[in-house]
Amino acid sequence: MKTKPVQFIMYNILLASSSRAFVRNNLPSNRLSKSFATSTNLFSTASETDQDNNNSSTQNDSEPFAHSEPFSPWDPVRLAEKVQSRNNAFRSRQHVNPLSAKFQQPTVLTPNWPYDTYDDLSKPLFLDIGCSRGGFLIDMATTQMKQQPGDATNNQYLEPDYNYLGLEIRPIVVYHAQKRIEKREDGGDASSLKGKLGFVGCNANVDLERLLQLLQDSNPEDLLNLQMVTIQFPDPHFKARHAKRRVVRPELVTTLAKFMPPGSTVWLQSDIQSVLDDMRFQFRLQSQYFQDSISPEIVDINANDDNDNDDESEAIQLDYVEENLLGVRTEREISVLERDLPVYRALFTRTDAQFSSD
Numbered sequence: 001m002k003t004k005p006v007q008f009i010m011y012n013i014l015l016a017s018s019s020r021a022f023v024r025n026n027l028p029s030n031r032l033s034k035s036f037a038t039s040t041n042l043f044s045t046a047s048e049t050d051q052d053n054n055n056s057s058t059q060n061d062s063e064p065f066a067h068s069e070p071f072s073p074w075d076p077v078r079l080a081e082k083v084q085s086r087n088n089a090f091r092s093r094q095h096v097n098p099l100s101a102k103f104q105q106p107t108v109l110t111p112n113w114p115y116d117t118y119d120d121l122s123k124p125l126f127l128d129i130g131c132s133r134g135g136f137l138i139d140m141a142t143t144q145m146k147q148q149p150g151d152a153t154n155n156q157y158l159e160p161d162y163n164y165l166g167l168e169i170r171p172i173v174v175y176h177a178q179k180r181i182e183k184r185e186d187g188g189d190a191s192s193l194k195g196k197l198g199f200v201g202c203n204a205n206v207d208l209e210r211l212l213q214l215l216q217d218s219n220p221e222d223l224l225n226l227q228m229v230t231i232q233f234p235d236p237h238f239k240a241r242h243a244k245r246r247v248v249r250p251e252l253v254t255t256l257a258k259f260m261p262p263g264s265t266v267w268l269q270s271d272i273q274s275v276l277d278d279m280r281f282q283f284r285l286q287s288q289y290f291q292d293s294i295s296p297e298i299v300d301i302n303a304n305d306d307n308d309n310d311d312e313s314e315a316i317q318l319d320y321v322e323e324n325l326l327g328v329r330t331e332r333e334i335s336v337l338e339r340d341l342p343v344y345r346a347l348f349t350r351t352d353a354q355f356s357s358d
């Protein structure tokens with residue numbers, strides 16, 4: 001049996017002493033009625049065995065949060081130990097299976113999240129889903145900070161003084177992203193991003209709603225101003241039987257519709273045309289909430305060509321936004337463009353329709 005490190009025990013004591021915040025922050029909103037005793041199992045049962053590398057088991061749909069994994073994969077103390085034991089190497093798998101039991105767990109948030117991350121929670125929010133090492137958001141926030149008040153810019157996405165949030169499923173990768181913010185702070189970097197940029201390790205398909213709800217509840221006006229959402233170069237999961245592993249699922253689009261105000265924006269990019277088309281199709285399916293900036297009529301790209309009007313039912317050629325409208329490139333985008341490969345892009349605007357859960 002492994003001994004629990006002192007650091008880990010101290011961490012548990014600290015967390016237990018913040019029980020209210022812990023329950024609030026570490027249970028999915030639909031499970032808030034569960035007892036605290038159950039919720040602390042995420043930590044108190046943790047330790048002896050190291051099963052966290054089992055990445056193959058899939059979730060039982062009837063028990064969405066029952067899992068055999070004693071540790072959250074994003075537990076910061078264990079991650080720090082893991083990185084140290086590898087001589088601070090941040091190597092990670094290229095892809096993970098988001099449907100594995102391990103990654104179906106709710107993430108572990110600090111007891112005071114989001115107050116400990118953002119200085120001013122009334123600012124509009126910029127959310128990047130699948131942010132990897134966070135380079136895009138770091139560049140976005142840095143570029144925005146360099147703007148002087150009154151600077152003429154024709155890039156509307158750089159103008160508002162945002163809070164930035166990146167979500168990333170690969171634990172070591174998001175740990176690296178978090179360290180990048182700390183390093184700038186420690187190095188006395190004048191463009192410190194602390195207080196306006198945060199990265200959360202989680203499965204966006206599991207935790208997005210809970211995180212946005214927490215942000216909304218922490219907003220001084222109880223109104224989350226989620227102005228910008230980016231989903232860029234998501235993992236393709238090519239095989240049809242793996243389609244459910246893709247991050248843009250109908251539930252994710254519904255959650256965004258719930259929290260995004262009218263006029264806010266969703267920006268999608270991929271170097272794989274079918275991946276972009278699929279994401280775009282998912283947003284178009286909820287066209288009452290999201291309007292495509294190009295050919296706004298609804299096009300079912302998966303429609304069967306089984307009616308008489310052959311001309312009309314021919315596969316419809318979608319147009320794409322040609323340029324990166326944000327003016328800041330992601331790490332993946334840079335590598336794709338360096339190889340002269342195409343990038344497919346789409347932009348959606350949240351309509352005025354009031355969200356209804358029916």
Ligand SMILES: C[S@@+](CC[C@H](N)C(=O)[O-])C[C@H]1O[C@@H](n2cnc3c(N)ncnc32)[C@H](O)[C@@H]1O
Nearest residue numbers: 130132168169203204232233234235330331332
């Ligand atoms: C190909 S990378 C692109 C990273 C970055 N957006 C870029 O353009 O450089 C896709 C990222 O999405 C992350 N990812 C995949 N599924 C996810 C999920 N369900 N929740 C959060 N992140 C996810 C992957 O781990 C990976 O880092």
